Amino acid sequence: MSGHISLIVSSLAIGSIYALIALGFVVVFRASGALNFSHVGVMLLGGYVTFQASRIWELGYATGILVAAIVAAGVSLLIYLTVARPLAGRPVMAVAIATIGIDIALRSAVGAYRPWAVESIEVGSPWGAETSAVFGVPVFSSHLYVISVSAVVVVGLIFAVERSRWGLWFRAVAEDEEAAAATGVPVRRVLLLAWMLAGLLAALAGSMVGTFPRLLQPASAEFAFRAIPAVVIGGLNSIKGAIVGGLVVGTIEMYTAALAPAGLGVNAHLVAPYVLMLAVLLWRAEGLFGTAEVRRL
Amino acid sequence: MQRRMRPRTITRVTAVFAAMALVLAACGGDDPEEEPAPESAEEDEAPDDDAEEDDAAEEAPEDEADGSDEPAEDIRAECDVTQGVTDDTISITMLNDLSGPTAALGAPDIGEAFRAHFDAINADGGIDGRMVEVEVLDHAYSPVDAAQRYEEVRTETAMIASVFGSPPLQAIAQDLVDDCLVSFQSGSSGQLAQDYDTIFAPTTTYGHEILNIIGWVIEERGETDATFALAYQSDALGEAVRQAAAFGAEHYGFEYVAEASHGPQDSDLTAQLQTLLAEDPDYIVYGGLPNQLAFLSAGAMAAESDVQFISATPGFVPAVLGSPAADAVQANVFISGPYSEWEGDEPGRVQMREEIETHAPDVAPGQGPIIGYSSALVVAEALRIASANDDLSLHGILEASQQVSGFDANGLLPELTYGQYPDAPRVPSHASRIWQPEAGPAAGMVPLTDYFESEASQLFTEPVL
Numbered sequence: 001m002s003g004h005i006s007l008i009v010s011s012l013a014i015g016s017i018y019a020l021i022a023l024g025f026v027v028v029f030r031a032s033g034a035l036n037f038s039h040v041g042v043m044l045l046g047g048y049v050t051f052q053a054s055r056i057w058e059l060g061y062a063t064g065i066l067v068a069a070i071v072a073a074g075v076s077l078l079i080y081l082t083v084a085r086p087l088a089g090r091p092v093m094a095v096a097i098a099t100i101g102i103d104i105a106l107r108s109a110v111g112a113y114r115p116w117a118v119e120s121i122e123v124g125s126p127w128g129a130e131t132s133a134v135f136g137v138p139v140f141s142s143h144l145y146v147i148s149v150s151a152v153v154v155v156g157l158i159f160a161v162e163r164s165r166w167g168l169w170f171r172a173v174a175e176d177e178e179a180a181a182a183t184g185v186p187v188r189r190v191l192l193l194a195w196m197l198a199g200l201l202a203a204l205a206g207s208m209v210g211t212f213p214r215l216l217q218p219a220s221a222e223f224a225f226r227a228i229p230a231v232v233i234g235g236l237n238s239i240k241g242a243i244v245g246g247l248v249v250g251t252i253e254m255y256t257a258a259l260a261p262a263g264l265g266v267n268a269h270l271v272a273p274y275v276l277m278l279a280v281l282l283w284r285a286e287g288l289f290g291t292a293e294v295r296r297l
Numbered sequence: 298m299q300r301r302m303r304p305r306t307i308t309r310v311t312a313v314f315a316a317m318a319l320v321l322a323a324c325g326g327d328d329p330e331e332e333p334a335p336e337s338a339e340e341d342e343a344p345d346d347d348a349e350e351d352d353a354a355e356e357a358p359e360d361e362a363d364g365s366d367e368p369a370e371d372i373r374a375e376c377d378v379t380q381g382v383t384d385d386t387i388s389i390t391m392l393n394d395l396s397g398p399t400a401a402l403g404a405p406d407i408g409e410a411f412r413a414h415f416d417a418i419n420a421d422g423g424i425d426g427r428m429v430e431v432e433v434l435d436h437a438y439s440p441v442d443a444a445q446r447y448e449e450v451r452t453e454t455a456m457i458a459s460v461f462g463s464p465p466l467q468a469i470a471q472d473l474v475d476d477c478l479v480s481f482q483s484g485s486s487g488q489l490a491q492d493y494d495t496i497f498a499p500t501t502t503y504g505h506e507i508l509n510i511i512g513w514v515i516e517e518r519g520e521t522d523a524t525f526a527l528a529y530q531s532d533a534l535g536e537a538v539r540q541a542a543a544f545g546a547e548h549y550g551f552e553y554v555a556e557a558s559h560g561p562q563d564s565d566l567t568a569q570l571q572t573l574l575a576e577d578p579d580y581i582v583y584g585g586l587p588n589q590l591a592f593l594s595a596g597a598m599a600a601e602s603d604v605q606f607i608s609a610t611p612g613f614v615p616a617v618l619g620s621p622a623a624d625a626v627q628a629n630v631f632i633s634g635p636y637s638e639w640e641g642d643e644p645g646r647v648q649m650r651e652e653i654e655t656h657a658p659d660v661a662p663g664q665g666p667i668i669g670y671s672s673a674l675v676v677a678e679a680l681r682i683a684s685a686n687d688d689l690s691l692h693g694i695l696e697a698s699q700q701v702s703g704f705d706a707n708g709l710l711p712e713l714t715y716g717q718y719p720d721a722p723r724v725p726s727h728a729s730r731i732w733q734p735e736a737g738p739a740a741g742m743v744p745l746t747d748y749f750e751s752e753a754s755q756l757f758t759e760p761v762l
Contacts, residue, residue, distance in 0.1 A: 003571050010567035111396035111437075114405070114659070128621030129595040138599050212621040213595060214564040215588045219398035222562045257559070258568035266531040266558035269568070 005137040007254050013143035015250020016150035020205040021227035022234065022242035023157065024198040030174040030237050031194030032088075035096040038079050039202055040224035041106025046072040046203030047123060047210040047220065048116045054124030056115075061124050068203040075106075076199025077192060084195070111218040121217070123210035142211050153204065154243055157197075161239060166193060174237070226253075226270075229277040235290020244289065249273040376477035376692035381455030387423075387680060387689065388430045389415075389458040390450045392465060397438030398561060399586070404461050406660045407669035408433045411459055413656035414673035420656075424677065425684040431458070440468030451476055456694060458676045459669075463533035470496060477691040479698050481676055497698055497715055498725075499675040499706075500668060501635035503534060504541030505727040505754045506609035507582060510633035511545040512751020513731050514580060514607065526555040526573045526604075528593065529584035530563075534611055538584020541757060545582075548753040554578050559589060570596045574604065583608040590630065591622035598625040610634040613734055615663045615741030626734045632742060635729040636667045637709045639740040645707025662739035667709060674706040675713065711748050727754045 021043060028036040046068045054064025083098045111117045127145065131138040161167040169190045172180035181187045209223050210216030230249040234241025257269035265271070286292045381388035391411055394404040415429045423429060432450065436443035443465030447457065457473060457480040460466040466482050470493045473480050481499045501509075514520050527542050529535035535558065546552060554576035557569035570593055573581055581597075583590055583606050590612045597604050606612075606629055613632045617623065637646060639662045649670050653660055660666050683689050683697035698715060705712045711726040728750050732742040 003575070006567055006571060010565055014565050108396065111400060117396065117400050117405075122620045125621075129599065129625060131599045138601070140596075140599065209564075213592045215591065215620060217398065217588070218396060218400060219562055220564070223564075254565070254568050257557075257563075257566075258571060262556070267560055270560050270563075 003258075005135055006139055007258055008251075009134055009139045009143050009147070011251040011254040012247065013146045013250070014254065015247035016147050017205050017208050017223065017246075018227040018230045018249050019154065019243045019246025020150055020201050020208070021224050022230040022246045023154070023239060024201040024205070025227070025231045026234075026236060026239055026242040027194050027201070028198045030239075031170060032080075032084060032191050033092060033177075034084050034099070035092070036079075036084070036099050036195075036198065037096060038076075038083075038099040038102040038106065039198060040221050041103040041110070042072050042076055042079075042199055043202040043206040043209070043224050044110050044218070044221045045075060045106055045206065046199075047206030047216045048110055048113075048121070050203070050207040051116070051121045051123040051210060051216060055121075061126055064124060065204065065207045068207055069200045072203035072206070073196040073199035076195045076202065080191065080195035085191075107218060107221055117218055121210055122212045122215055123207055125211045128212060140213055142213065146208050146211065149204070150208075153201070158239060166190070170194065226273070229273040232277045232287055233273075233280050235287025237291060238287065238289035241287050241289030245287070248276070252276060373477065373692075375475065376695065377690060378477075379455075379690040379693075381453055382427070382689045385427060386430050387427045388432065388454050389456040389676070389680075390454040391431060391433045391459045391461075392436045392443055392446055392457060392469075393433055393459070393461045394438040394465075395433070395435035397436070397442075399438050399462060404438075404665070406663065406665045407461060407672075408459075409657040409660045410653050410666035410669035411673040411676075413653045413660070414670055414677065416656035417652040418677060424680050427684070429677070429680065436460075436462075436465045438462050438465060440464050443468045444472075447472060451478070454478070455689065455691070456480065456676070456680075459672050463537070466496070467533060477695060479679070479691075479694050481672055481679075481698075495695055497675075499672045499713065500610075500710065501726050501729045502537070502759060503584070503609040503611065504537050504544075504759050505750075505757060506633035506635065506729045507538050507541045507584065507607075508545050508548075508754040508757050509727075509729045509749065509751045510607045510609070510631060510731060511542070511549065511582065512753050513631075513633070513746065513749075515549050516751060517746070520579065523551075523579040524554050524576070525551060526557075526576060526578035526581045527553040528557045528559070528569060528573055528581055530561050530586065530589065531558050532561050534586075535584045537759065538582070538609060540759065542582045542584070544757050545753045548756065553582075559585070561586065563589065564592070566592050567596065569593075570600070574600055574602050577602075578604055580604065581606050583612055586611055587614045587617045591617045591620055591626055594628075594630050595622040595625040597629060604629065606630045608632055610636075610664060610668075613732075613742065614665065615661065615739075618734060618736050618741050623736065627736065630734055631745070632732045632734070633729045634664055634732055635711060635726065635748070636664050636671070638738065638744060639663070639667065640738060643708050645709045648707060649709065664740055664742070667740070671706045671709045674709070675701065675704065678704055727757075 024039045025036065028034055049068035049071045050064040053059045053067035054061050059067065079099065079102055083102060084095050087094050087098060125142055127141040130141045132141045132144055161170055169185045172185050173187055173190045177187060209220050226249070227246065230245035231242060233248060234245025252272045253269045256272040260268040280288060391408055393408040394400045412431045412433060415431045418424060419428045434446040436446050447469045451472065457478050460480050460482050473495050474493050477495060479495050481497045514523055527539065529539045555573045555578065557572045559566055559569050566589055574597065581593070581604055583593065590606060590608055594606055608630065610632065613630065617626055639646070649667070653666055653670060678701050679694065679698040682700050683694045686693060686697060702714045703712055711728040713725045715725055728748040730744050730748055731746045732744055734741055735743045
């Protein structure tokens with residue numbers, strides 16, 4: 001039983017990070033219909049800015065995350081203003097391809113900055129390798145932090161989308177941008193906020209990627225790529241789907257690593273989420289919680 | 298207004314990108330169960346002094362490494378050219394990871410230390426009056442990038458003097474043989490040096506390092522009843538360690554009580570650690586990188602396990618001692634490596650520190666710079682011999698590399714004597730030392746032993762890749 005408790009806590013921790021990353025993809029997609037692959041690079045940048053502020057500038061962990069959130073939101077906003085917005089009306093894949101280019105540029109820039117790139121970095125969390133007991137089983141305290149903060153953020157986001165005026169506008173834009181504009185919804189402001197929100201989520205996820213027992217390095221960008229099955233499984237236009245998808249992917253990874261027979265290969269835990277993703281696509285192409293667009297013929 | 302794509306279409310597009318990521322994730326995920334057992338693992342019953350060389354001769358891939366069975370006198374047309382050499386300069390190339398996954402593990406420092414030695418040589422007038430120009434290119438630990446960088450210089454450089462990492466080197470190994478370009482691999486498994494006759498290993502291979510540290514536990518610590526588990530990452534490094542570890546188990550007559558593997562970028566190894574600790578081993582043999590070993594080490598300590606981790610050179614960098622895993626790593630990790638200490642009054646170490654501090658002041662002390670610097674010493678020795686032979690053609694450099702003899706890198710490495718295939722190996726040293734991480738010394742470790750070779754290491758020949 002103690003083994004399962006450790007696995008469950010680790011699954012929830014890693015799944016929470018995937019969920020935050022997935023939410024960034026979903027928020028931008030719902031608001032602007034864009035596949036924003038620069039989210040990967042922004043997440044990595046957020047992690048390193050957290051490190052810079054927390055450990056190099058010695059501002060502390062929480063302040064470090066705050067600084068990273070501001071920077072990441074700004075970068076995300078800049079990407080929207082300089083790339084996504086000018087490409088509005090062009091084929092949608094143009095935005096996707098352009099953001100892939102920005103992602104590559106961002107990750108290259110991070111990798112080229114020697115003080116960041118030449119060492120594996122812990123962003124400066126206060127817990128270090130401390131453990132806490134969960135039902136008597138020692139688990140890293142940082143796992144509990146990741147799970148609880150993610151839960152608060154997710155609940156806050158859902159509340160904002162469901163209950164706030166911005167959330168109403170957001171849902172209106174997601175449903176029909178032109179109709180929303182016609183009814184007086186400030187579409188441009190909604191889009192700006194959505195892209196900034198994605199940046200905030202990316203920064204938070206990036207800081208968690210660099211929180212021990214994980215260590216940050218340029219290749220940590222792979223975390224964001226691993227969240228893509230979570231987006232597809234949950235549904236690209238579903239906030240609830242992103243959360244469930246993230247947790248499912250984290251759990252599948254962890255339990256496959258623990259239980260898969262050797263005959264499945266040494267990377268079975270990395271492949272398993274993609275297998276599930278393909279199964280979901282075959283069964284329900286819009287994802288578990290996504291909604292298919294109804295078109296009148 | 299932005300035109301919207303239908304969600305289902307978008308989902309499919311996303312899935313395509315995800316599938317691309319899947320391919321990346323699956324890279325290096327060979328199932329070890331499907332691979333033939335290392336031939337050498339079956340050959341430890343009747344060792345003799347010549348076993349190693351005999352094995353090398355038997356296992357040489359005549360087809361893949363075409364050139365390996367050619368006598369040196371038959372100079373191929375590709376070898377009988379001089380490139381990258383003028384009256385004033387010798388141009389050599391290093392392929393290194395400056396932006397990929399191992400960049401964060403100190404790979405750039407290896408390159409900077411390598412270049413520092415040639416800067417020092419140039420400051421003293423170069424090699425017979427020729428300045429050595431070192432071009433460091435970034436392969437980002439990617440075989441594809443390595444092949445592209447190689448294409449950029451293959452007809453212009455006198456040597457691919459050093460290639461960091463097994464996967465990038467593997468990508469260009471056959472080209473190196475075909476183009477007659479010599480390379481001294483660094484930070485690599487060493488198997489390629491055995492398989493391809495223009496590739497030389499300036500340091501002990503990871504496989505031999507692992508066998509030395511297993512032998513240290515059994516032979517030196519006398520823990521003949523110790524139980525071992527095995528963990529490795531799913532790439533060329535992990536595979537090299539896995540095969541050596543399998544040989545060690547067969548030689549010393551034990552079985553691994555548990556095995557676990559992980560991807561090179563996995564950061565949470567809770568599941569793997571549980572699998573390993575469930576069998577309560579005394580030691581975990583680990584073939585992977587420092588981040589993951591730090592996790593395992595700290596996780597084991599958190600679980601109040603007294604297991605100890607034994608690993609090879611890639612398993613540790615001093616930066617780990619700045620992470621929250623520092624206490625655990627210092628308590629339960631031992632590393633086998635073929636390098637000297639950073640500190641000390643021996644002339645070789647003094648010269649190394651002076652040259653690195655002068656020409657690469659940003660480089661932090663550590664095993665990486667020692668390995669990079671030592672590799673540069675070997676490369677420089679080969680170039681000096683070629684220059685003395687008045688033959689800086691590709692063939693001349695290859696021949697000179699084979700003539701490096703009794704070279705100990707000013708005491709920084711075990712004595713190296715290369716030879717001409719198949720009479721002498723291109724992996725001349727199997728010795729290493731056992732180290733324990735410690736925050737005090739500049740390199741972050743203290744030596745527990747001098748250079749030695751375990752029984753298993755003396756008998757082991759890495760299987761052909």
